[in-house]
Amino acid sequence: MAQRWTNFKKNLYRIPDVALTRWLRNSPSCQLQLHAFSDASRRAMAAIIVLHWLHSSIPVGNSLINNYISHIQEIMPSIIWGHVPSQLNPEDVASRGAKLTTLTHDNSWFEGPDWLRESPFSWPCSSLNFASVNVSQIVADAMRLRLKRPSTVPILSPITANEFNYAFYACVLLSQRHHFAPELVQIRTREGYLSRQSPLKGLDVFVDPIGILREGGRLQHSSLSYNARRPPTLSSADPSAKLVITWAHHRALHGVFRSTYVHVVRRAWIIGGKRQIQAHIHRCVVCIRAQPRPIKQAISPLPLERVTSVRGFTRNRS
Known part of the structure; x- marks a missing residue:
């Protein structure tokens, strides 16, 4: 811990080296696009459910979440929501921690990812891998909202064993x-x-x-x-x-x-x-x-008596 704090203090002296470009060199006739990236939290709702809610107009069965979703859809009607793979998401640089010396040389953090300069048709469109996603957790969360559990059980409380079984x-x-x-x-x-x-x-x-x-x-x-x-x-x-x-x-x-x-x-x-x-x-x-690796033992050479030809019964011992 002391070593990490020392390294952190050393990085503070490099803050003046960080420079942000403020002038975008744009004219009144050009069009600007604002792209925002975020990182999912382990304690947050699953990203696949949130993206589905934002693209859907069907109520989810919970008044609080319905109000949040409708409010987002009203103030940002033209927003395009999508899922970016973790290795292509510039937000991971900050959420996972990075040294200042590394951050200053990371162009994706200051200028955006390289794929953003290409055609929107070539942008990454990730399909979640079901082998790595806790599908039971996602289905259990969705069933809890659909079934409208009693108000004594918070919506974001941990999923019970029975709910996991129902989801499975x-x-x-x-x-x-x-x-x-x-x-x-x-x-x-x-x-x-x-x-x-x-x-x-x-x-x-x-x-x-x-x-x-x-x-x-x-x-x-x-x-x-x-x-x-x-x-x-x-x-x-x-x-x-x-x-x-x-x-x-x-x-x-x-x-x-x-x-x-x-x-x-x-x-x-x-x-x-x-x-x-x-x-x-x-x-x-x-x-x-x-997996254990078998140990290969070097075999010693045969003794002289085993490799030298002599007459029969010459080396007999009484």
């Missing part, structure tokens, strides 16, 4: 309706009959009372919970399956395939999940770094 099964329902729509119709109308081309053929699947497609299995008399005995079925091509595998691998403390597989099947039955689990473990940076 909401994602499961959407995933199954997208990937197993024909199978859901066949199970409900033909008493469990599935076509031969169905990926669920050969599985003991059924639809529970709330509409979730589950794997029957042979653990009906087990002491496990209902969700562990009858896990929901997911397609390996769905992002929810990748999130389940990531969660299970962390839950298994980056264990090998078998330990990760046990946690996966207790959460969801993934079609073709074994290949996805193995691929995830092979790509895991933590597991790759923790």
Whole structure:
């Protein structure tokens, strides 16, 4: 801490070296654009929800947030909102901390990013990676606003375990309706009959009372919970399956395939999940770094008696 404070004081003497260009060299006929960048906070609402609210005219179900959004849309009707990847956002320079010597040589902080000078059609348009976003957190926040919880529970209070479970099964329902729509119709109308081309053929699947497609299995008399005995079925091509595998691998403390597989099947039955689990473990940076390297010991040369040809029984010892 003392060393950091000393370095900070040394950087203060370089403040006079920082110069800001005040004259923009513009004429009355030219058009100016103002671009503002911000950095998301871990305690703030998810950026994907906020951007959706700003682009939408549908109420979110909470009067406080509705007032904020309508006020922003009224005073800034022509604002274009977008998401910029972290590595291209100049705001990260300040939010993550930077030395003054580094800041003075950073053109993006004083002049804006280079991509801003190009055509707007070539500007970065980031699509969030669901493998790195806590989708359950986002869905739980949205469901809390939609369900209008009692006023005794603050809107921005921590999400409970039950809300996380509701959010997970909401994602499961959407995933199954997208990937197993024909199978859901066949199970409900033909008493469990599935076509031969169905990926669920050969599985003991059924639809529970709330509409979730589950794997029957042979653990009906087990002491496990209902969700562990009858896990929901997911397609390996769905992002929810990748999130389940990531969660299970962390839950298994980056264990090998078998330990990760046990946690996966207790959460969801993934079609073709074994290949996805193995691929995830092979790509895991933590597991790759923790792999022990075999020690290669130098082999000593053979003794002279082993490499010299002599007559038989010459070196016999009594």
